[in-house]
Amino acid sequence: MNKRRAYNVYWLVWTGVMALTTAGVRLWQEATAFEGTYGLPIPGADASVVLVCVLMIAGASLGILAANQPVVAPPRTQTRGRRWDTSFAAMGDHIFLALMCASAFGSLASVPMLFGRGRAMWKAYQLAVSMKTWKGGDNGILSMATAVLALLAFFGLLQIGRESYRAGRRGRGGFWAALPACTGCGWLLDTYRNCAADPVLWDYVPLLLAVIAGMLMYIDWAGMSCVGARPRRTLWLAGVTVVCSCVALVSRPETGTTLLLISQTAAALAALWRLPINLQNPPKVGSQEKLTTSAVLAQEIEIPTENQEEDTHV
Amino acid sequence: MDDEVQEVVTPPARTQKDTSLGYELYLNVRTLVFVLAVLILVFTFVVRVIVVSGESMENTLQNGDSMLVWCLGYTPKQGDVVVVTQRSYQNDSLVKRVIATEGQRVDIDYNTSTVYVDGEALQEDYIKEAMRVPNYGEGINHVTVPEGCIFVMGDNRNDSADSRYPDIGIIDTRCIIGRAVMVLFPFRDVTLL
Numbered sequence: 001m002n003k004r005r006a007y008n009v010y011w012l013v014w015t016g017v018m019a020l021t022t023a024g025v026r027l028w029q030e031a032t033a034f035e036g037t038y039g040l041p042i043p044g045a046d047a048s049v050v051l052v053c054v055l056m057i058a059g060a061s062l063g064i065l066a067a068n069q070p071v072v073a074p075p076r077t078q079t080r081g082r083r084w085d086t087s088f089a090a091m092g093d094h095i096f097l098a099l100m101c102a103s104a105f106g107s108l109a110s111v112p113m114l115f116g117r118g119r120a121m122w123k124a125y126q127l128a129v130s131m132k133t134w135k136g137g138d139n140g141i142l143s144m145a146t147a148v149l150a151l152l153a154f155f156g157l158l159q160i161g162r163e164s165y166r167a168g169r170r171g172r173g174g175f176w177a178a179l180p181a182c183t184g185c186g187w188l189l190d191t192y193r194n195c196a197a198d199p200v201l202w203d204y205v206p207l208l209l210a211v212i213a214g215m216l217m218y219i220d221w222a223g224m225s226c227v228g229a230r231p232r233r234t235l236w237l238a239g240v241t242v243v244c245s246c247v248a249l250v251s252r253p254e255t256g257t258t259l260l261l262i263s264q265t266a267a268a269l270a271a272l273w274r275l276p277i278n279l280q281n282p283p284k285v286g287s288q289e290k291l292t293t294s295a296v297l298a299q300e301i302e303i304p305t306e307n308q309e310e311d312t313h314v
Numbered sequence: 315m316d317d318e319v320q321e322v323v324t325p326p327a328r329t330q331k332d333t334s335l336g337y338e339l340y341l342n343v344r345t346l347v348f349v350l351a352v353l354i355l356v357f358t359f360v361v362r363v364i365v366v367s368g369e370s371m372e373n374t375l376q377n378g379d380s381m382l383v384w385c386l387g388y389t390p391k392q393g394d395v396v397v398v399t400q401r402s403y404q405n406d407s408l409v410k411r412v413i414a415t416e417g418q419r420v421d422i423d424y425n426t427s428t429v430y431v432d433g434e435a436l437q438e439d440y441i442k443e444a445m446r447v448p449n450y451g452e453g454i455n456h457v458t459v460p461e462g463c464i465f466v467m468g469d470n471r472n473d474s475a476d477s478r479y480p481d482i483g484i485i486d487t488r489c490i491i492g493r494a495v496m497v498l499f500p501f502r503d504v505t506l507l
Binding site for chain 2: 037038040041135137181182185188189192198201205208212215219222226228
């Protein structure tokens, strides 16, 4: 059991170390790499250079960890793409369930913040239009859309936790991760819209990277229940999501954004906690259809080309 | 005979493709996510699309024009149309033309409506009309541009808040978002700048 647990411990410890290091360097950068009143960046500041290096090291080292992640391919199924269906199965795993619940409720808590901000901007926009003083800018639509999508993400994340915890009944919990991925799309557009006129990249690039990493992680997560299963890349993206989210969090973004960052960090930690275990030791659970399928498969003819097609995704 | 062998070695379809609505939906969402991520990265580091607000760059740019702005590795040159955000003035961006770069001397003569850079009169075919003294006074009209800064003016000189205006003044090059390279929209105005 310890041997099987080892890799998720590696993932969690190393991701934690990299997250703390990058967050610390980001704080150092904020304290030393920007000029007084208007916050313009000091060219070639040590902290900025170090932060870029640390982020690259984090990405590379997590990539090495992903490349060395032991993966035992689960048995093939009759329907292509469902082979990795139960990769997030976590029967009786309270930690996974708790992290997914934290992620879901973090997303839910962000809804009133994002919607309130969007509504206030929409009112200001309407007022400016009626007074014919509107000169362009954010009218709040994207914030409100992100809030609605965050509500959908809440249901999706909760469903992932539920179906993974009781995976014996249904085994396609991962597919629900497409909902938070959609939230990521709205959130990314909203974040970009808010910073399009900012000439200082360092003000918003960490947040953009965190949102993109989270979005890609969720879509890979959802892909585990479809033909797009790439378990090692999913793990790498989960690690990168934690690191980038921590960097963005120490910049003290507004409350709605903070809650969404916490939400995706909790989901990424849940993935890092559970996925390495299931990759090393594929769970023998699933729907009745899958159990029947497994029995049938034992007598089936091996087809090398199709095996390769699926295994390339590993 | 050959046909018979073919039939024997061709294996029965072991797998069937998942063609459910959920699967199709996933593929669409995945495409959307990847395209969006790439687009946002490109529109952050390489180019941006910025909409002109105001008349300060007439007749080169009209209010509401959408411009493609090149951001990657841009070094300002005299005559370029640039997008800047002067935080001391406002958080929205400004679109102006670079009149002088670091180390150059700018002298503005309102009587003859001429701008001199390092003592040479600029041939400015792009300005909308002859310059008049702005309502805030002559402002900054004799200055040597400091290191790492640029002096910018709008092409519509009589309706432009630019480097002459003391609240804006000389612009730090770190405030530059990028260089406007072409007008994208409306289509009838598509042109290289």
